[in-house]
Amino acid sequence: MKSIASLVPRLARSSRSRILASPRLAVPTQRFARSFSAVAPRAAEPITSFCFQCEQTEHGTGCKAHVGVCGKTPTVSALQDLFIYQLQGISQYAHEARKLDAKDADIDLFILEGMFSTLTNVNFDQTAFERYLAHGERVRADAKAMYEAACKAKGxxxxxxxxxxxxNLSPILNDRPALEAKGLSVGVMARKAAAPNDDIHGLAELSLYGLKGMMAYTAHARALGQRCEEVSAFCAEAMAALVDAPKKDVPELLSLALKVGEANYKAMQELDQGHDTQFGTPAPCEVQTSAVKGKCILxxxxxxxDLLAILEKTAGKGINVYTHGEMLPANTYPELKxxxxxxxNWGGPWQLQKMEFSRFPGAIIMTSNCMVEPQKRYRxxxxxxxxxxxxxxxxxxxxxSNFDAVVDAALSAPGFIKDEPKTSVPAGYGHKAVVGMAGxxxxxxxxxxxxxFFVIGGCDGTEGERSYFRDVATNVPNDSVVITMGCGKYRFNREEFKPTAGGIPRLLDAGQCNDAYxxxxxxxxxxxxxxxKVTDLPLSFAISWFEQKAVAVLLTMLHLGLPNIYLGPALPAFATPNMLKILVDTYGIRGINHANYESDLKQMIQGK
Incomplete structure (x- = not known):
């Protein structure tokens, strides 16, 4: 069976998407208490598409009808919703088959990779999703046959x-408008209409988006040869469970969300093991952030x-390789070094790529999420x-098969014409390195x-409110240590953090967003x-979220009962007031006060 990645067309046709929106004005902290019902469609303005799976939605409530803030068109949005629905059907058969001791690794992988393709800023190609849907019909038939064969074997x-x-999409697979209409009939607004109330709908969406993030981490781990049957089984079970989400109550759905967090912990562990097995254990070092003269790939x-494969394929070709964004921690692995x-590492977080990629004088490869519309200057x-x-x-x-084109693009571009003044940032403080400093x-x-200790990190984004995380990090007392991960660290990792009086580094970069583990x-x-207990540690969390991997990490934190979590720059738009009350009362989650970080920092220092 082909992987989902192999179904993306090598050269797609046209683009109708707009550029990522500029940073919007600060949104009032009342967003913490908003309800999805506040953005229900008005009769005069029927919504033909809707998405609120990420933090940076239009007006902080959701992108509707026209092109989304991320650049996703209504057609792609509808096809993604239809693909998720199809993956749920495949999961129903896979889950029931597992109960009868039947499973198929290719079917499991298709579910994982398929969900990954629907994350924010991953795949905007409607042609690709048409191919996914056509292939998904065959996978669903295989899953059904596997289940029926298992039933026969068990009597x-x-x-x-x-x-x-x-x-059954077979009759309309070559009819894009029909596929789009079908997607709208089973998408997020249809799920909302089927739910008895917004709380049920919001909690179901919480689990769905957490599943997306968890499956993305699992897909990364699969690429490294890791296989966790328990995680694969849960993916199918949870996807199947969400089919009947409208019939479940709040405790059932909250329990499902926490189970997603538990499974995500195992997925992150699996990915951590895969990285260490393939590339060695990260070690503290200074990562160069300045360019050197020569041809280049970012x-x-x-x-x-993928980075390892790129390094191997460019060996001896006179091409320098740089990491960007979440790839920075790769520079701390011994096998890659x-x-x-x-x-x-060259450049900063994902949302600056239009400006930075325009200035980068070489070829650029996007290996996973965090892509925004390519500009003409580097298309x-x-x-x-x-x-x-x-x-x-x-x-x-x-x-x-198309890598030669990347090499040709790198060799045809001017490259850096001279060395830049040398600069660097500290990194490589994974859990094994820090535990080694335990004494x-x-x-x-x-x-x-x-x-x-302050854990400050997660996703970055365009909003000015995200400067809150820099302000907190750079103003913690000198007797504090900041642990960071994810691209949120770009808000402050170039700042000077002098060691404590005893020589302990005060900024410990643990790695990528999955290194919340x-x-x-x-x-x-x-x-x-x-x-x-962990809950008794002098430990505070200031977490910035953006997309579904961050939702998965948050659910893991809730599952583990980690204390003192400040979350921002705003709480999810799919969270209703009742959901927020549960998060606040049961788990102590607080929305950040981006207008007054000093107040939050004072509370954190006091362990509140």
Whole structure:
């Protein structure tokens, strides 16, 4: 069976998407208490498409009808919703088959990679989704046949499955308007209409978006050879469970969301093991952030496995390789550092790519999410890979068959004409490195040299409110240590953090967003060494979220009962007042006060 990535057309046709919106004005903190019902469609303005799965939606409530803030067209939005529905049908059969000891790794992988393709800023190519849907029909038939064969082998009658399990797209696969209409009939607004109230709908969406993030991490791990049957089984189980979300109550859906968090912890663990197995254990170092003279390729996204392949394919070609965005931590892995043409990290977070890619004088590869519409100034030298897609942009398939075009683009571009003044940032403080520093850290805690730990990181975005995270990080007391991960660190990782009086680094970059796992491991190790619970640690969290990977990480934090979580720049638009009350009362989550970070910081220092 082909992987989902192989179905993206190598050269797609046209683009109708607009550029990413400019940073919007600060949104009042009342967004913390908003309800989805506040953005219900008016009779005079019927909504033909709607999406509110990320933080940066239009007006903070959701993108509707026209092109989304991310650049997603209504057609792509509808096709994605239809694809998710189809994947739920496949999951229904896969889940029931597993109960009878039947499973198929290819079907499991299709579900994982398919969901990954629907994350924010991953795939904007409507042609790709038409191909996915056509292939999905065959996968659903395979899943159904597997289930029925398992029933026959066990001597039981097959269940009469419903909803997406009986979806039949074959008659309309070549009819784009019909596919789009079908997508609207089963998409987010249809799910809302089927729910008895907004609380049920909001909690179901919370689990769905968390599943998307969890499956993305699992797909990354699969690329590294990791196989966790427990996670695969849960993916199918949870997707199938959401088919009947309108019939469930709040406790059931809240329990499902926490189970997503539990499974995501295992997925992040799986990915962590895959990285260490393939690339060695990250080690603290200074990562160069300045360019050197020569031809060049910039690798963005999250997939470190792809970076290794790029390094191997450019060896000896006179091309320097730089990481970008969430790929910065790749520079701390020993097996990757062996490649001397891996120069370091160039540029900043994902949302600056239009400006930065325009200035980068070489080829650019997007390996996973965080893509925005390519600009004319670099459209001829940017390429997508695996799950990523944009119509009109060359795509590199699973076999790297189009990689020669990337090399040609790099050699044809001017490259850097001279060395830039050398600059660097600290990185490589994964959980094994920090646990290795346990002795000095514990001594610093006992002596009072270190009194508090702050986990500050997550996603970045365009809003000015996100400066809150820089302000908190750069103003924590000198007897505090900041642990960071994700692209949110670009808000402050170039600032100077002088070591504590005892020499402990005060900024510990743990890695990518999935390395929230590292922060959790560090917290657990500290609690064990101090003989206390994690909830009793002098530990505060200031988490910036943007898309569905961050939702998965948040659910993991809730599952683990981590304390003192400040979340922003705004709470999800799909969260109703009742949902927010549960989060606040049960888990202590607070919306950030971006207008007055000093107040929040004071509360954090007091352990509140």
């Amino acid at each position: 039981v009658a097959p269940k009469a499955l419903h909803g997406p399990a009986v979806l 690798v963005s996204g999250h997939d470190i496995h 062996k490649h001397k043409h891996l120069i370091g 001829e030298r940017i390429f997508t890979r695996r799950f990523v897609g944009w119509e009109g942009i060359p795509h590199i398939g699973d076999d790297w 000095p850290i514990l001594e610093a805690i006992k002596s009072g040299d270190v009194k508090r 590292a922060a959790i491991q560090i917290a657990g190790a500290l609690a064990g060494a101090l003989g206390c």
